[in-house]
Amino acid sequence: MSDLRETRLEKAAALAALGQGPYALRFEPSHRTAELQQAHADLANGEERDVAVAVAGRVMTRRVMGKLAFFTLADESGPIQLFIEKATLAASLPDDPEAFAHLTSLVDAGDLIGVHGTLRRTDRGELSVRVTGWQMLSKSLQPLPDKWHGLADVEKRYRQRYLDLIVSPHTRDTFRRRALAVSSMRRWLDERGFLEIETPVLQSVPGGADARPFETHHNALDLPLTLRIATELHLKRLVVGGFERVYELGRIFRNEGISTRHNPEFTSVEIYQAYADYTDMMALTEQLIAHVCLQVCGTTSISYQGTEIDLAPPWRRATMHELVQAATGLDFNSFDSREAAAAAMAAQGLEVPALADSVGRLLVEAFEQRVEAELIQPTFVVDYPVENSPLARAHRSKPGMVERFELFIVGRETANAFSELIDPVDQRQRLETQQERRAAGDDEAQGVDEDFIQALEVGMPPTGGLGIGIDRLVMLLTDSPSIRDVIAFPLLRPELRPEARSESRQEAGPGAMG
Template sequence: MASEDLRATRIEKLEQLKALGMNPFAYQWKSSHSMADLQSKYADLPNGEEQPVEVAVAGRIMARRVFGKLAFFTLQDETANIQLYLEKSRIQEFMGDRDADAFSHLKSLTDIGDIIGVKGTVKRTDKGELSVYVKEYTMLTKSLLPLPDKFHGLTDVATRYRQRYVDLIVNPEVRETFRRRALITASIRRYLDQQGFIEIETPVLMGEAGGADARPFITYHNTLEMELYLRIATELHLKRLVVGGFEKVFELGRIFRNEGVSTRHNPEFTSIEVYQAYADYNDMMDLTEAIITTAAQEVLGTTQITYQGQAIDLTAPWKRITMHDAVKEATGVDFATFTDLDAAKQAARAAGIHDIDDCPSIGKLLNEAFEQKVETTLMQPTFILDYPVEISPLAKPHRSKPGLVERFELFIVGRETANSFSELTDPLDQRARLEEQAARKAAGDLEAQGVDEDFLCALEHGMPPTGGLGIGIDRLVMLLTDSPSIRDVIAFPLLKPEKPEGEES
C-alpha cells in the first residue's frame, strides 16, 4: 500500500477512536517502571510464573502478532523493549465497563508506531519471554505514518540523517550513541569542575571573527544595522576572562565554520576550550590525557577500545614527538637543517611530497609534509609538538627553538582530536601576527581574520602566562562510540535540501 494510502487508513482509525470517546493524543501517563527496570528486576523470574504486583509502562508499538483471542505486541521505550501479553478475556474483564469491545478495538485500531500505555502484571511466558500481562491499555499517540519495514530497517544513510527521529526509533544503537555522547560531555564537565575550572558562556555573534583560521558565516543585525559573524572559536573571549582574573575557565559549545562537509567536518560542530592561568602546553598535555581517559573510563569502563576494527590504547601517558622528528621518521627529511626554501622543496619532492610550489616558507612546507606523510598514520594517541610559527598565530614562541611555537595537537586514529598552545601574551607580538593575518584577508584569503582591537586592548592590560586547550567533542565522541562519520554523532547534521521528485540534481 502506498504511503499516502497508509496515512489515510490511519487517519480513519484515528476518527474511529474519537467516535468511541477515546482521545488519540493523550495528555499524560505515569509509568511505574522503564522497560529496562522490568528486564533487570525480573531477570530471574521462572518460565510460566507471574508476579501479582501491578506495573504501568508506556512506549511505542514496534511489532504486533494477533491470534484470534490472543495478541503479542512488542513495546519500546527509551531504555529497552518488552513483550505485551494481551488476552481477550482479561482485557474485557478489566475494561469491559468502559469499552465492551476493548480487545477488538486494540486489534483493529492500533498500528506499529502507535504509542500506548498499559497496566498489568509481570509474567514470563512458557517460552521464556518476559512480558507485561496486560489488564488495560490507553492510546497515548496515534501514529499517522508507518515505520520502515522491520526486516530492512532504516538503512539509507541520507534518509537516516534527514529523519533522525525515525532513525532513533528503529535503530537502538543510534540512541545509545547519543546517550553516550551526553555521558561523555557530562564527564568532561564534571572532571573540570572537580579541578576548579568554571564554565562561562561567550558570545556566538561577533563583530570580528577570530581565534582560528576559518571562513565564518556572516549574518546581519537589523536594529544595530551591522554585519556580524558566527563565532569560529571561543578563544578570544575566554582569554578576555583570564585577563579579567578568572584563572581556570572553559566553555563547551557550538562553533560555526563555513567550510566543506566530510566524514570529519560539519559546518556546525561542538568543541571545548579550556584556559588555565600560570600553565603552559606541557600542563595542557597532562590535562588532555586526564580529560579523555576519565571520560573513557567513566562511560565505557575501560581505556582499551576498538575503533573501526583498530585496537586503540588510551592508557596514559601518550607518545610525545615533535613535528620535525615525526616528519623525519616518515620521510627521512630533516627540515630543521634547511635555510633555503628551494632546497627544502627539492628534498620534499624527492620524498614524495606534492603540491608544494606555492608554499611560502619552510615552516609551511614542514606542515604540508606532516599532513601528507604523517597525520593519517597516527593511530594510537600521539602528541605532535612544536609547530611552525607561520601556522600558529596565537601561540607563544618556543622558549628554545627559533621559528617554532609551543603548540601541540593530539592525533588519534589518524585525525586531530585536540589542539593546545602556551598562549601568546605579548600584545605587541600578537598585534604583528594579527596584522599579518589581516593582510592575507585583504589579499583574498577567506580563512584569514582581521585585527580584533578590543582583544589586543585586553592583552595590553596584562594576561598571565596561560595554557590553552581545545578538544573537538564530535571527533572524541566518534572515537568513543566507534562511529565512522561525524554525522553519526551529530543529532541533526546540516544537509542539502532534497530535490523535488523528477527534478534533476
Template sequence: MPETRFNRLEQARLEKAEVLRGLGLAPYGLRFDPSHRHAELQRLHADLANGQERDERVSVAGRVMTRRVMGKLAFFTLLDETGPIQLFIEKATLAAALPDQPEAFAQLTTLVDSGDWIGVSGSLRRTDRGELSVKVTDWQMLSKALQPLPDKWHGLADVEKRYRQRYLDLVVSPQTRETFRRRALLVSGIRRWLDERQFLEIETPVLNAEAGGAEARPFTTHHNTLDLPLVLRIATELHLKRLVVGGFERVYELGRIFRNEGVSTRHNPEFTTVEIYQAYTDYTDMMALTEELIATVCQQVCGTTVIEYQGTTIDLTPPWRRATMHELVEQATGLDFNGFSSREQAAEAMAAVGLEVPDAADSVGRLLNEAFEQRVEESLIQPIFVTDYPVEISPLARAHRSKPGLVERFELFIVGRETANAFSELIDPLDQRRRLEAQQERRIAGDLEAHGVDEDFLHALEVGMPPTGGLGIGIDRLAMLLTDSPSIRDVIAFPLLRPEAPPPVG
C-alpha cells in the first residue's frame, strides 16, 4: 500500500527502492570503502591529459548531484566532502565488467536519482573537455533519498529556510560548506596554538547555582533529584579563575555559553567562546597574546592576514591600534568625560550633542559607555584595542594602577563589533566583594542582567589568586569575520529559530 503522506515524486522514489529490493540490491547499504576522495584524485592525477585514460582502479562515494543520460552513455556528478567528481558511465564498459548483470547500465541510469548516495569503482579518464572522471565498472546504492534536492536553491528568497534546513543548505551550497570548514579550522587552530604554549583546557560546569562572569540574563532550569534551581552558564570565567587559585598557571576552555537575550545578526542565545587565563600577566600581556593568536589562526584559515569582509579590506597584521574609551568618545563627540564631576553634568552635555541619556545609566562611567556605544562602536572597522573602561561596568576587572574610577580592561573591536574582552583580573577579595554587592543591589532594583554574590568564588579569592590576565574571544564573531558572513546565524550550524507556523486548516 502506498504511503499517502508522500507526494508523486517521493512516491516514485519509494517505488524505485522497492524495485532495488526486488533485484537483490539493497536501497540502504551497510558500508563502502572509498579509496580516494575528490580532492585527492585531482591532486594525484593532475598530469592526466585530455582524452587519456589511466588504468588504475579507484573507488569513490558520495551524493549524486546531477544526471545526464544520452542513450548508451551517461554522466553523473558525485559530491563528496571535498568536492564534485564526474562519473563517466558507458553501457558497453559496464556490460564487459559485469557480464552477469546485463541490465547494470539501465538499473544505474533509471533507479538512481539526484540526491541518492552511491559508491562506484572504475578507472580514471579525463574527458576531451578536461574533466577528470571515474569510468564506472561497478556501482552500489548506499542510500536512496526520498526527498528530491531543491531545484533553484541559490535563488530562494527565504534565507531562514537555509538555517532551518541546514542539511539541505550544506548539500547544495559550496559556500556554506566552506564556511563551516573554516570555522572548524579556526577552532582547532585556536586549541593547537594554546596547547603548544602549555595552556591546559579544563572543562567547567554548564549548570550553576549562581550566574556570574558577565552581565547577562541566564536561562533557568531545575534539577529534579536535588530539588535545586539552576542556571545555564553565561561565562566560564569564575570557575577558570578557581583553577588559577588552585595552582594552574595557564588554563582555558573553548565551549558553549548561554544567555537569555535578544536575537540579531550578531547575537544568538547559544554561542561559543574561548576564555584564557594566564598567571603573572596583565591586560597588556593579553593584548599581545590576542594579536598573535588571531593573526596566526587567520593566516592558517585564510592564507593571509589581510582579508575582505563585506567589501571592506581588513588588515589583521599586528600590531593593532590602541586607544582609550575616553579618547575615542572625545574624538567622536567633543565631550571630555574626565571633566564631568556629576552624572547630571555629563547627562546635560550628552543631550546637548544629541546623545540619548538612558535613566539606567546612573553614573558618569555608565554615561561614558553609552556615548561610546552610540557614537563610536560602529565606526571601529580596523582592529583596535579600546582600553581603560569605567569601573561601574567592569565588576571583575582590577582597578587601574594610575587612573581613578577606571579599570585595566580592553575590548577588541573589528568591523564595528566587540570580538574580544580582557582584564587585569581583580584578585583583591575585599574589593571584589564590594563590586559583587553593588551588582546585587542593581539586581534587587530590577536589573535582570546583574547578579548576586558568589560566596564560594569570594572564598576562593581569599585563599589567594596570583596576578592574572584574562581574555575572552567570541568564536562566532571571529568566524563571521574569517568567512565573510554578515550574520551570526551563517556561522552557527543550527541556530535557534522560532518554530514554523502550522499550515492553515481547510
C-alpha cells in the first residue's frame, strides 16, 4: 500500500508539472451520466451523435489496449463508459501530442476526472463519451477496494463509509431512500398543519423516556448537562403554550448498548396533536407510514429479509393482555400479587427479573420474552401497565392500565404513542415513583422535571403524542438487516493501529480468548 501511494504521489507531481492540477478548483458538467443514458437510449449500436457533453466523476475501471482505452466513469447518478482514442485526442488537443499517453498513464482507478466529448454507442451496445478533452479534478492516493461491486469486510463498510458508497450502488440507494423517507414524512406533516419546532439537545433534567443519558458539562456556566433522550417534554411545553400541532424530527442520544436494532445516537420523530387521544394517533401512524412507504417503495406491499409485509391500513390491534395470554396461557388479570405472577411465569419457563417488582412489569416481561419477536405484520399493541408508562394517561375504563400503544413490525418496536397525561398532580406522583426507582439503582428511570410539572399546572389540553423510530422504519423500507446499514456513520470502537494490536496480543498472553 505504501508503494502504491508513493507511485500515485509521483503521478500527482507529474500532473502538476503538466499544469493538470492535480486538485482542480472547479469543473462544470453539462449532464449527469443517468441523464445521458436516458436521453440517448435510442442511439443504435455503432452510431455516433455529434452532441457536445461534459461529465465528471470517479474512474472505476480502466482498460488500455494500444491506441485505444476504455474507462468507466461514475458520478452520483451512475456509470458511463469513456471511449478514448489516441487519434481523436491528438486532433482535438494539438498542443498536447502526448494527451493520450498522459491520460492513460497518469490516471488511475479512483481518480476524479472531468471529460469533454461527443457520444457514440459501441458495437457491443455501450453508450460512451468519445473523449476530446480531459481534466484531472482530484488525484486519489489510495486505491479502491479490489471488488468494486462491494466491500466484503462488513466492519470496513461502516468504518470507511466513503469507500462503501463509492463501490456499492446498493448503499447509495439506501441513503437516497432514507432521505426520501425523511423529506416525505416532513411534507406529509407540514401539509396537515403540523409545525416543526426545534428543542434543546443539552438538558439539565433528562426526561421523556426510560433511558440512561450521556453526561456532559458546560464550562462557562459550570453546569452539568445531559444530551436529550427524547424531545417529548419540551414539545409538550409548546402545546401548553398554544401550538396545537407540533413535531420535531431529529437526533436522540441514549447511553445504551449497541446491537442490530440499537445505536446510541439515532433519529426519531415525535408528534403532538392537541384535542386528540391515542386512537387518533393510531390512525395518524397508519396513514403516515403507509404514505412514506408509497413514496419510497412505490407500494405498501414490501419484502423484508424474505418475508412479505403489508403496510396498507388498517393494521391489527390487540391488547398486551390478549397477546400474552394467547402465547403463554397466562391471564395476568387473574393475579392478585407479584409473587403469584412470578410463580406462574417461572412455571412457564419465563425469566423473572428482580427489577420487575409488580404484576404490570412482569406482564411486560412476558410480552417481551414470548410475543414481541412474533409480531411480523404491523400490529398495534394497546393498553399498557401504568408502572411502565409514567407519561401516559390512565385508561378510561381499565384500572391499572394506561392509554398507550406500541407499533411492532417484523418483531421490533417501530412507534410508541399515548393519550398524554395532563394531570400535573398525577404526573408528579408518577415521576416521583420513577425517581425512587432511580435512587434504588435503576439507571434508566426518569427524574422529576419541576419546570415541566409547572408547565402542566398552567394547563395542557387533551393531547395525543407519537414517536416513530426513523432508523428502524428505514431498515424496513430498504430491507436492511442492521441499524448500522441505515446510519451513515454509526458509532464504532476506535480502530487499533497495527502496532497497537500487536502489543495487545502480547499483553494478553497465549491463553487469552476473544
